[in-house]
Amino acid sequence: MFLELNISKTMRSAQQKFQLELDYASSHDRLVVLGPSGAGKSLLLQMIAGLLKPDRGYVRLAGRTLFDQAQGINLTPQQREVAFLFQSYALFPHLNVRQNIAFSLKRGLFNPSTKIVDKRVDHWLDNFALTEVQFQRPHELSGGQRQRTALARALVTEPRALLLDEPFSALDPDLRSHMRMELRALQEQLAVPLILITHDVEDVEVFAKDTLCLRSGSIDLQRQQTL
Numbered sequence: 001m002f003l004e005l006n007i008s009k010t011m012r013s014a015q016q017k018f019q020l021e022l023d024y025a026s027s028h029d030r031l032v033v034l035g036p037s038g039a040g041k042s043l044l045l046q047m048i049a050g051l052l053k054p055d056r057g058y059v060r061l062a063g064r065t066l067f068d069q070a071q072g073i074n075l076t077p078q079q080r081e082v083a084f085l086f087q088s089y090a091l092f093p094h095l096n097v098r099q100n101i102a103f104s105l106k107r108g109l110f111n112p113s114t115k116i117v118d119k120r121v122d123h124w125l126d127n128f129a130l131t132e133v134q135f136q137r138p139h140e141l142s143g144g145q146r147q148r149t150a151l152a153r154a155l156v157t158e159p160r161a162l163l164l165d166e167p168f169s170a171l172d173p174d175l176r177s178h179m180r181m182e183l184r185a186l187q188e189q190l191a192v193p194l195i196l197i198t199h200d201v202e203d204v205e206v207f208a209k210d211t212l213c214l215r216s217g218s219i220d221l222q223r224q225q226t227l
């Protein structure tokens with residue numbers, strides 16, 4: 001089983017209470033979580049990544065237990081070895097492309113040097129056609145280059161799974177189609193399991209082997225398709 005979830009989480013703010021209750025399993029390595037705004041998609045991804053602790057239940061991914069309340073297991077985000085790609089890409093604005101990619105590999109407090117030497121970084125610069133812009137900073141890049149830098153930073157550590165939060169929403173329509181196809185080809189080539197959350201049904205068409213539809217913190221529908 002690729003993903004097994006049984007989670008319960010209550011979020012409270014001054015105005016409202018939000019309850020997430022999910023019991024779900026998927027054996028496929030490409031899962032799309034679809035749902036309207038406020039359905040609980042980002043909360044779910046954060047609980048898989050270890051950024052938010054469920055109140056109860058368990059999370060198992062690619063054969064490992066990441067969280068199990070009954071057994072007292074709660075791996076840190078680092079121990080989970082999953083890569084999380086945010087909507088905004090969260091690149092470091094003061095670091096160039098090479099440094100941003102190398103950042104995931106760094107040990108200790110200091111940022112990687114502007115000309116850091118590392119074969120793994122060269123590999124991803126080359127793979128994503130970023131070598132020419134490697135010394136530029138994020139504001140000097142196109143939308144596609146920014147996204148490829150964020151993906152390279154996610155992949156350079158060879159994660160056990162890729163978690164993507166609306167990865168194409170900041171791109172214009174042409175680039176979005178192009179990057180979808182690129183990411184799908186890459187996922188197949190690397191065989192890295194992928195969980196992608198989105199509002200967009202086109203992401204379902206391109207990526208989903210399994211689709212999990214959420215509404216108001218519960219499962220609305222689950223569907224499998226063969227691509």
Ligand SMILES: Nc1ncnc2c1ncn2[C@@H]1O[C@H](COP(=O)(O)OP(=O)(O)OP(=O)(O)O)[C@@H](O)[C@H]1O
Pocket residue numbers: 011012013018035036037038039040041042043044199
């Ligand atoms: N830190 C928090 N404290 C209280 N409530 C929260 C918190 N974070 C999220 N929520 C609530 O949980 C619900 C689900 O939020 P979530 O971000 O998971 O939605 P989403 O499906 O990812 O939406 P979108 O597609 O708009 O990003 C929302 O009603 C939100 O207000």
